Amino acid sequence: MNYYKLAWRNIWRNKKRTLITAASIFFALFLAILMVGLQEGTYAHMIKISVEDFYGYAQVHGKGFSEDKTLTNSLEYDQNIIDYLMSDENVKQIQPRIESFALSAYAEKSKGIAVIGVDPKLEFEKPSIKKRLIAGNFDDVYNGGIVVTEKLAEYLGAELGDSLALIGQGYQGVSAIGLYRITAIISMPNPMLNSGLAYLDLESAQELFSLDGRVTGLSLSFKDNSKFKESTENLRSKLPEGYEIFHWEEEMPEIRQFIDSDKSSGQIFLFILYIIIGFGIFGTALMMIAERIKEFGIMVAVGMQKIKIVILVAIEMLYITSLGIIASIVFSVPVMYYLHINPITFTGDMAQVYETYGFEPIMPAAFQLDYFMTQSVVVIIITILAIIYPLYGISKLNVIKSLRK
């Protein structure tokens, strides 16, 4: 009979208490996993929409563009800058972009919109953009076509095949006027973008804004996107004169701030949850020890060192915790996977709150092994912390007093 077997049998001496304690761990851990999963999923979704689908992990601009986003601060898109950027081993792809504004008009209606000039091969091949196509096709954008967002088309009352007029200001103050056939309609997850965005192919945009051979930014994606900061710093350190480079956190600090502040409030909730778990385990350990104090006294009397009893009870508590953890993981894995595939969609006021901040009103769950593991390890650490005092009590056990009980 080794200690593991003895501990296993001991935890079933009081089935109800073991099951109640394991159940409290189960629910608390499930809540923690659910919360972290939804938070991480939401953040990842926000980053994906704002970064991967739009800005890129970093962008190179003409000097001053970040402060003054005018076409005057556009940059020459030539082989030199391409060679320079590709010299960083982590750079995977360079996407030239033109980002500007124009007044769009169709029939009786007009609206100020963002106009993005892109390389259609690179932009529309992204699965995340491809799946947003709701009418037409992206191929025709090469032949003087324009891709508009769903709500913009709805607002203007324009349909596929209709001609959309764009009026604005081009490079160095020249007039920018063009007429484009709507060849595709897409639905963007970000409500703000979905109501005022149009894509042109790069050449058409250069022609519209008189940007001969120039672009407003070079969007970079990396082989390892998690190293976007290091790569940005590396490129920045030897960037040629007349250029500037910013990673997405520098350019869109509000996203990072939102994530950080939301994470902080989540951590407070988690902390409260962990405190509850901790006290639950603490209480169970105290009860388990209090009701067996005589038994422990006997064990010491017959020759068992107190440290061995401490180890035995610690194993028992870890068993109970493990039962809660295993049950929680078995239950939460399919639930989180389901929420990953089928994100929670908000409606009503909640949806409006999301839309006010420019976010899609959905809450997808991240499905990553790491946070299941992290939360489980945290619960194990809490168990260890919660049983220190009760176990200390065993180490200070007075045999005579415990035998009298």
Place this chain on the structure above:
Amino acid sequence: MNIIEIKNLHKIYTETAVPVKAVNGIDLNFEQGEFTAIVGPSGSGKTTFLNMLGGLDKPTEGEVIIEGINISSLSSKQVIDFRLRNIGFVFQAYNLIPVLTAKENVEFIMQLQNQNKKEREERAIEMLKAVGLSERINNRPAKLSGGEQQRVAVARALASKPKFILADEPTANLDSASTNNLLEIMQELNKKENITFIFSTHDQRVVDKARRIITIDDGKVKSDVKV
């Protein structure tokens, strides 16, 4: 030959407003193979005396020397280890581990002594056979009667091959038949294996079987009679 020497043993409890002299200067020797009953009224100090004899409690003054080792001077860890290898305990309330079978309870002490599995199993079965429980080795305490549980406790105490066994009111919770049965077993083990038994008891049936009767009152030895 003396295996236990007790010299000027005192135990004074000072937790109360008035200090209580539970043991007040006892000098005694015990020889190998004794079958001794320690008797006396409640509160006379016999349990305190037995606790100090087993190293469970430290004397305020005096020495308990077992085979030349003064256990009163050992550290807490050393005294636990000493008990494990030298002293067997039988308690009034049996105090078996409820989740272990009779055999596992007996094996438990030997496991603490780091004996190998085969040795442990053989010895446990041998001891349970000696106390007449060979048919019930796989029963847990809850499935055993009070008398059977106490016999398992005796087997457990014997399994570690102790120098002597201390039994604190071992028959207090047993009926007459179980008491007689237990005493016969202990007497037989005492005679056959020359194991020293020291009982603290109120039970006349135990006293009747003892070959030495020590009466303690007010923490002192009132009489020490060899039968």
